[in-house]
Amino acid sequence: MVIVIQCADQIGLVAKISSLLAEERFNILSMHEHVDKTADLFFMRLEVDKQSNGSLEQKLHELLPQNAIVKVNPNPEKKVIVMVTKEYHCLADILVRNYFKTLGASVQCVIGNYTNLEDICKRFDIPFHHVIFNNASPESEKQVLDIIAGYEYDYIVLAKFMRVLSPGFVGRFPQQIINIHHSFLPAFAGANPYKQAYERGVKLIGATAHFVTDELDEGPIIAQQIISASHSLTANDMMKAGKEIETAVLAKALRMVFDDRVFIYKNKTVVLE
Amino acid sequence: MVIVIQCADQIGLVAKISSLLAEERFNILSMHEHVDKTADLFFMRLEVDKQSNGSLEQKLHELLPQNAIVKVNPNPEKKVIVMVTKEYHCLADILVRNYFKTLGASVQCVIGNYTNLEDICKRFDIPFHHVIFNNASPESEKQVLDIIAGYEYDYIVLAKFMRVLSPGFVGRFPQQIINIHHSFLPAFAGANPYKQAYERGVKLIGATAHFVTDELDEGPIIAQQIISASHSLTANDMMKAGKEIETAVLAKALRMVFDDRVFIYKNKTVVLE
Amino acid sequence: MVIVIQCADQIGLVAKISSLLAEERFNILSMHEHVDKTADLFFMRLEVDKQSNGSLEQKLHELLPQNAIVKVNPNPEKKVIVMVTKEYHCLADILVRNYFKTLGASVQCVIGNYTNLEDICKRFDIPFHHVIFNNASPESEKQVLDIIAGYEYDYIVLAKFMRVLSPGFVGRFPQQIINIHHSFLPAFAGANPYKQAYERGVKLIGATAHFVTDELDEGPIIAQQIISASHSLTANDMMKAGKEIETAVLAKALRMVFDDRVFIYKNKTVVLE
């Protein structure tokens, strides 16, 4: 069973928490904690060897500073909705892991801006909804919201959904939308990052998985990775090479999020691997 | 002997050049070429097994398109001036390689904004000049220019010279000033990149070696590298961890430049490793 | 159109080849060459802008040293057979790329040691053959040979086929069988490399794609990659983490091979990327 805690820092927190768990006869299988001294915040993720009898969350709250966020056994069967445009690589990776039950969540449906990815969804028995989507168009967003309303979900994954969502849309799903951006943010935010990278002549290209907030490509970063890019790559070559790390970075970010290892504060994340 | 060529692209250039070298009885030890199709430019670096009798450069010019840049046996004994502020890591690496004759150039002198690095220069018998330097102050730059005037040099290396040079100063040394910037440019240009990186919550930090142009941190990039940076690093930890890659990236860039492997065009570089 | 050449080294080879191509009005789009001085061998891969009229291969042979290997437009529609045991990650990656026509080859069938991967093959309309396979058992190998005989193929890919093939079997497919081994070869050849790695306490774990020869895990290496592995990983965690790079390394090796970038000599490869 997983326990996650986020609260104001205090002397003796680890002692208090671990003493309570010892009293309650939980054996700690793994414990990761982090303290941000400048923000005075404490973060902890624990794995213990048995399920809670139910009162543990309450007992933890009694121990901890006010306004602590405590999750005992956070939803272990997470559900996700995936949004895509035309590129298949991130989606296919998600569908494969979903099929083999190694995603850490189950895919409820895919919403696509084109129909070219409908067939692969069908091959994996995942419902596909086609919505013609112009950037932040109210009509398109309305259609998407109607579709989403028909499903249960914990997260919405933008798996190369190359459209901008309106602040209104994003605001409905705080800390729930995860995007993969094809650059090493904050470099090359916005459109055509590979073209920007090519023109700037960088020697490395990257990919960034992040939570989506009101500000385009400015949300809390979950994972990043880069590969080298010599002068011999055109913008198009960069795009091809980049797909491999986009897939890898998004996969890693989802694993971390679905495994309750990611904490958000001050437009940043703590990732307790 | 090294030969470098940069010219407009044309069908048959490789055939022409390699035929000429075969006729002149040069054996090609290594040949690297690159064509930028969008810019229609051809770049080549050759190593051949003997010294030129002198007429080779002329013969190459006759073969090649107009305005070709051809260097046969470019200065093999390059000289450099190093500018520093307080941090020692890049300077010490350069001094050590210089002392063991593996730098690919010889250090003429060091100009420092503080005196704390004077002693290590003396230990390696390298002249040290102290100039109190405020950003782009005409007086300081004048003093630096006066010192530089007393030396021969091919390149000026800013080895953590944490001051801004004026366009007037930079303009005197086109394609001759090499800087190490402590971020993955174009992210976090300007002052305090580690603080910026910390605040943005990036998961990787980087370093960039580049030629200096009028625009701050906007010149052609020669080499870049990154290391991972988890949430557990403070801005100060990032600074410490970053020093290791700053040293490595600058060393690599200098090796490439001093070895005549770097070509500049359109605010980019081609690096024929 | 692709041209690949492997032959004894000689002064003027590049000149001869590029002159012939210029005469024949081929425009060279890319050219990569390598000379192994110790083995006195020359390797070249060219991309030119039009199809051959047919006589080019003959003309190249006339130019080049005896026994040169020359392939003009090597089979651009390669066919592969994939062999698997139980693990899905490499196979699924291959099936997805095959389906989206980005594999660079087409999968003819999958031969599996268990039936658990049959369903995903069917979902992608790929024939699946089940063969109970004990290490190098003549009966099992006979069954596999019979199945293979029913297909056209250029390569056999062992996508986590965790069984040993006999020298007799391997000998029938020289330079045609590609394996992914889950260690940084030559470290941890043979069975249970992650267990071996865990017990040795290494700080990095790797994966190696290589051609299969008579000697187990000793064939020419095509690609390798590593990820860091702290003390906190159990052998089982290493196995999980390793799957990601196994998939990536095999994908890269296949891309290189199917794109005619890999040359074999002296139990090594030259990979002209």
Add this chain to the structure above:
Amino acid sequence: MVIVIQCADQIGLVAKISSLLAEERFNILSMHEHVDKTADLFFMRLEVDKQSNGSLEQKLHELLPQNAIVKVNPNPEKKVIVMVTKEYHCLADILVRNYFKTLGASVQCVIGNYTNLEDICKRFDIPFHHVIFNNASPESEKQVLDIIAGYEYDYIVLAKFMRVLSPGFVGRFPQQIINIHHSFLPAFAGANPYKQAYERGVKLIGATAHFVTDELDEGPIIAQQIISASHSLTANDMMKAGKEIETAVLAKALRMVFDDRVFIYKNKTVVLE
């Protein structure tokens, strides 16, 4: 102040230790722990905000299982002796960090098998002793032991000391000798690892820092790193490229050891970064 603990694992250890520290009014600045479930061992490193009044070590022993290893404020001013042959890169890096007081230890003397590194030691005011050293020769080892006897030291660093030490010699300094080996161990143990790597045709080359035990290149690994190595590198090129990571890996390992982050058990290390 640093506290390190290594003992048999037990339920509630974290609670006990952190409660004791809270009682004693230590504020925990950082805490890293690791449990090896298969070995049933518990490892912890703590940084607290004030010096001990002296009784803390005793109190910890009372809390912890028998035979616990507890170090409160382990020697914060470590001393090291460095042994070298001819190559300068690791030694120079150590001398520079020592000079700028960022090594985490102070270099007492250097013992060299040749005299070519004597001058750089003198430039940094470090005593240099020349000992002609044949592999495991009793006379040479006797000379080294006599020199060592004249200094205080916590560790002996083999900074490219390309000679084999006898088990008798090694046995006198358990867990005190740190070596840098120029391969990705366990691949290419023994002599000429770059030549071995070149002949095997690997696509990555590595370096390994490890504690020295009786068995050549078989001791507990502290840190490893790799760089890519294409077919274009000769054995000699690999050696040159490898120097950069040898320097980096040894520097990292020393930082971890001198900072009391490395625990040894079962021929492995736990590195609590």
